[in-house]
Amino acid sequence: MASSKNEPATRQEREHLFKILVIGDLGTGKTSFIKRYVHQTFSAHYRATIGVDFALKVLTWDAQTVVRLQLWDIAGQERFGQMTRVYYKEAIGCFIVYDVTRRSTYDSAVKWKEDLDSKVRLSDGRKIPCVLLGNKCDELEKEGKGCNDKDMDAFCREHNFSGWYEVSALNNLHVDEAAHFLVEQVLKATANLSSSERDSEKRSGIVLEPASSDQSDNKCC
Numbered sequence: 001m002a003s004s005k006n007e008p009a010t011r012q013e014r015e016h017l018f019k020i021l022v023i024g025d026l027g028t029g030k031t032s033f034i035k036r037y038v039h040q041t042f043s044a045h046y047r048a049t050i051g052v053d054f055a056l057k058v059l060t061w062d063a064q065t066v067v068r069l070q071l072w073d074i075a076g077q078e079r080f081g082q083m084t085r086v087y088y089k090e091a092i093g094c095f096i097v098y099d100v101t102r103r104s105t106y107d108s109a110v111k112w113k114e115d116l117d118s119k120v121r122l123s124d125g126r127k128i129p130c131v132l133l134g135n136k137c138d139e140l141e142k143e144g145k146g147c148n149d150k151d152m153d154a155f156c157r158e159h160n161f162s163g164w165y166e167v168s169a170l171n172n173l174h175v176d177e178a179a180h181f182l183v184e185q186v187l188k189a190t191a192n193l194s195s196s197e198r199d200s201e202k203r204s205g206i207v208l209e210p211a212s213s214d215q216s217d218n219k220c221c
């Protein structure tokens with residue numbers, strides 16, 4: 001019987017590296033969301049992000065696919081400043097986070113989305129997938145309240161969000177589901193790129209070449 005060492009590889013593993021932005025007003029819980037998703041931890045004492053911070057999440061998407069998410073935690077006080085164009089460069093997906101207990105942060109989500117769409121696009125000109133997150137939904141649950149699904153669906157359609165989720169970084173509610181949904185949207189978006197466009201994305205570092213081998217309840221549009 002031939003040694004397995006001499007057998008050729010029967011399949012290749014495809015790796016993706018996606019730059020994902022996490023933006024929104026100051027104090028909406030962007031850092032808490034990232035820490036919960038990446039490290040499964042929560043602290044009520046995070047300091048306000050200054051400029052931008054980074055985190056990496058590696059997903060085994062399926063038997064042939066590994067997805068690496070580079071999460072860019074952008075300070076809320078940047079508020080559509082000149083530096084956001086630099087931070088947004090080559091992003092392929094985005095979360096816009098608002099605080100469900102502060103209406104002003106919900107209203108600001110539209111401005112963040114408009115700023116995003118004016119500064120970054122896919123290589124074929126389409127808007128990058130973007131999911132709206134209503135963080136701190138545990139506070140609404142205490143009061144027996146919640147978002148109106150029809151109103152939120154309409155809001156997403158009007159402002160071109162890929163979907164929306166109520167999440168709680170504190171109680172780990174819908175965090176993984178929201179991230180899974182965004183990755184699905186990004187994979188669909190990049191799959192529709194032409195060969196030349198895909199080559200361009202590879203050169204920019206968003207999609208890596210194939211390498212030889214050595215989730216539930218959601219609320220979205």
